[in-house]
Amino acid sequence: MSERETVEPETTGARARHAGAVTRHPSPKEYVRIAIILAVITALEVVVYYIEAVRDLLIPLLFLFSLIKFTLVVLWFMHLKFDSRTYARFFVMGLAGAITLYLIVLLTFRVFGG
């Protein structure tokens, strides 16, 4: 992002507003940039899937690509990078809880043990 908006919006309306309601969202141009990155990563995922030479690294690579895509969508398209951190805490709480719980379940059933 090259420059930030400095003009604060005017105060209007009878109802009270909160500081948390004022947020900076990416511009349409920035959204398109993120979408292009996501498309490129998806293409890479598919290409890597067909390359025999990286077969041993396939799973780590796929997880890495998936993680990058997940993060980009959540931070930019869902605005967690720009909105109040309270939303992020709520979401991370559920996500971390789910990952922890099901990782324990899968480890209990020795899914990763071969």
Next chain:
Amino acid sequence: MAQIGRSMDVHVVESEHERTSTGLPHLKLAMWLFLASDCLLFGALISTYVLYRGASRVGPYPAEVFDIPYTSVSSFVLLASSLTMVLALAAIQRGDQGQLRVWLLATAMLGTTFVGGQVFEFTTFADEGLTLTTNLFSTTFYVLTGFHGTHVAVGILMLLTVLALSFAGRLPPERAMTVELVGLYWHFVDVVWIVIFTVVYLIPTGTPGGAQ
């Protein structure tokens, strides 16, 4: 009133909402809480799929039925719908009802294309002998992707409802939050597919005999 200040890459959005104890709009907080709980739902379904992968004793096996190029196109379609969704949000935040309708309709159409593709995929699999009760792979696969497809279908209904509200003149810029909430749900469906595409389709599995 929602207002924006614009710059090259970032715009400032201010939306009105009632005073709350958290200082944040309750609806948005509730949506994030719902999405957090949905992580647990999809976590359970994905874990069950992983738990039983390679455990099927009869075919068809994943490698025999998956069509990666076809599913890749579906993934691109869903990713594109996330872009049109944020463009719809940006449109209502600047008070552009025409653009809002275009992008909402585009998002709904891309979502419908994705669901249509999934229905075609399920039909093809069924023709190849893979039904819900064929083996452990089919059961866990259909339940997981079926739940995701249902989420997409619900999202399409939400998009069409918002579109109808716009045409009825009941979606002024002050109510940009409504579009944002639908957008949050839609992007969540997208991120779930990002995980499903990797775990279910791309990670090799399912050779006959139960080996990974």
